[in-house]
Amino acid sequence: MRISAAQRTENENRIRAAMDRLLRGEIPSGGKCDIKTLAIEATVDRTAFYGTRPYAHLREKFERRLQALQQVGEIPDPREAQIARLKAENAKLKERLAASEQTVDELTDFRTQVLARLAAQHEEIVHLRESAAGTSRVSHLPAPRTTVIGTCS
Incomplete structure (x- = not known):
C-alpha cells in the first residue's frame, strides 16, 4: 500500500x-x-x-x-545502564576476589614456612638437650633461691 x-x-x-x-x-x-x-x-x-x-x-x-x-x-536505557553498572561492579569484585585469593595463598605459604622453621628449631633444641645431657663438661646451675619478703610492722 x-x-x-x-x-x-x-x-x-x-x-x-x-x-x-x-x-x-x-x-x-x-x-x-x-x-x-x-x-x-x-x-x-x-x-x-x-x-x-x-x-x-x-x-x-x-x-x-x-x-x-x-x-x-x-x-x-535504564536497563542497559544497570547492566553496564553491574558488569563494571562484577569486574571489580572479580579483581578483589583474585587479590584476596592471592593474599590467602601467600599467607598459607608463609604459615607453612613458619611451621617448618619452628619444627626445625624444636628439633635443634631437642638435639642440643640430648647432646648436653650426655657430656660431663656441662655444669648445671643451681636452682634459684626463693626469698621470703617479710612484712613491716
Whole structure:
C-alpha cells in the first residue's frame, strides 16, 4: 500500500519524536532503546526501517545518535545502564576476589614456612638437650633461691 507524501511526513515526525523520547531515556515499560521500541512508539511497521525501505535513513540516524551517547558514557536505557553498572561492579569484585585469593595463598605459604622453621628449631633444641645431657663438661646451675619478703610492722 502506497502512502501519500503527507502521511510519510507525518510518520517521519512521529518517528523523530519517538526517537527523541527514547534517547532522553523515556523508555516505555517492557521496551528498550532499540528499533523495535522505536517502531512501536511511532506506530510504524518495523520493517520500514531496513534495507531500502522509506525510514532506513532514520534508523541509521537513531543508531548513530545512540552510539554517540554511549561513547560519552550516557546510556538512555535504564536497563542497559544497570547492566553496564553491574558488569563494571562484577569486574571489580572479580579483581578483589583474585587479590584476596592471592593474599590467602601467600599467607598459607608463609604459615607453612613458619611451621617448618619452628619444627626445625624444636628439633635443634631437642638435639642440643640430648647432646648436653650426655657430656660431663656441662655444669648445671643451681636452682634459684626463693626469698621470703617479710612484712613491716
